[in-house]
Amino acid sequence: MSAYRDKDPRIHGIQSRIRVVPNFPKSGIMFQDITTLLLDPKAFKDTVDLFVERYRGKNISVVAGIEARGFIFGPAIALEIGAKFVPLRKPKKLPGKVISEEYELEYGRDCLEMHLGAVEPGDRALVVDDLIATGGTLCAAMKLLERVGADVVECACVIELPDLKGREQLNGKPLYVLVESH
């Protein structure tokens, strides 16, 4: 599902504020830079509003955000819909007891951690990040939440790269994005 397809009038402003940086972090990758979106207060607000409008009143008790760009969007959404914000972090950043989930990278593996006790069984959760590419990170995030008995209602990203088919990696969980980039 994407707001892009729904043609909400705010989408054009959001899409136009995203900057593409060629060959970052390496040759051949067209990096989708959301920092320019954050420089436009109206477009940034519209981005958060689109998610808030979708999730308000749906009994979402947890917004989980993936380090670090998920931290820029997640808390604002959580505050507006009355949910907890839970940061999902790279190893050794969270100070308390954690559970970890490993996932594949193009070359090698990485790991996502969540504090024990942050999320309770029965919590209805969203996972938020700036972008979905292959879906590996989002998948690890969902597994962390499900391992502690939360119900992942949806994954929400500003940008999707549909050619990388990340949507198919989400074990049937719905994905909502604002813009697509081919």
Added chain:
Amino acid sequence: MVEMFAAENGLKGDPRLQAISNAIRVVPHFPKQGIMFQDITTLLLDHKAFKHTVDIFVDRYKDMDISVVAGVEARGFMFGPPIALAIGAKFVPLRKPRKLPGEVIAEAYELEYGRDCLEMHVGAVEAGERAIVIDDLVATGGTLTAAIRLLERVGVEVVECGSVIGLREVKGQRRLNGKPLYILVEPREIDDC
């Protein structure tokens, strides 16, 4: 450098400050022996207290003509954007090296052992803009000072730094280039928790 605690600057007896303090968890000996780590993730789990935190900063800054909120990676990213959104300012992430994709300027700073570096995108801010820098905790002030320098190097006026938690300054220990520092609460002791 003027250090202002909220309880002594207009918010004496405000019950929100106690709620914020109560929501912070102390984790002993993290990241190493002897450090009583002030964990704000428990504050983020308490929707009311998290909202109070943002509201206090928003009330303070909303009429000060602030056009830039800068936040230091990564915990500054959790508090800065909601403040920026509420006051209609840009949010500018200040990041560890090689994370920002575009052209950057960098500022090195001292750690207890060694050095680190903070980067900002060229063109994110313009000369003459009025900025605040937001972080979860200020200790020596090294990171905030580097953040202030980055902004001043491109002609931005840093009006104030805002921190959720801060120790009372030991005379001369914290410089922040002479900028004012506004702190919501002092660190918790392990016995309070």
